[in-house]
Amino acid sequence: MLMEVRNTFGKPIHEIEYVEEMDIVEATWFSAASKKEIKQALSLSLMVHEQMHCSYRLDDITKLAVQRADVRTWLQKAWLPLACRAGIAYVAYIDDLSSFGEAAGEANHAGCIGSLVEVRFFTDRESGLNWLKSNQTAGL
Numbered sequence: 001m002l003m004e005v006r007n008t009f010g011k012p013i014h015e016i017e018y019v020e021e022m023d024i025v026e027a028t029w030f031s032a033a034s035k036k037e038i039k040q041a042l043s044l045s046l047m048v049h050e051q052m053h054c055s056y057r058l059d060d061i062t063k064l065a066v067q068r069a070d071v072r073t074w075l076q077k078a079w080l081p082l083a084c085r086a087g088i089a090y091v092a093y094i095d096d097l098s099s100f101g102e103a104a105g106e107a108n109h110a111g112c113i114g115s116l117v118e119v120r121f122f123t124d125r126e127s128g129l130n131w132l133k134s135n136q137t138a139g140l
Helices: 035-052 068-085 097-105 107-113 125-138
Strands: 002-006 012-019 024-029 056-060 090-094 118-122
Touching: 002 035, 012 035, 024 035, 035 068, 056 125, 090 125, 118 125
Parallel strands: 024 056, 056 090, 090 118
Antiparallel strands: 002 012, 012 024
């Protein structure tokens, strides 16, 4: 199952795919996005998690050009409770080193949601996948 979100100009900004052989929802951002587009994409991703009964999410935000603080309140108050109801338990964010200053600043954000959803930041896809897989096998 592969879904795509496009901006108002028809350019793809977000792709969401359920990877059945890994039981992971993989989300990739391709460009800058407005708050409205981010909300639309994240809402669509919840649908994928619910339909696939998938608790694991790999989210590549290396190309997402947006101040994450701008959407933090919405994530905490609106998206997170819905994510929990959709069954999301583990999220691995892939981000580049230049964004890690901001990611480190989001430690409080990750801490706030840590009791509901476990979140980790990685600089490469393989490390994020390995962490998600280790959580899958730990639950067996």
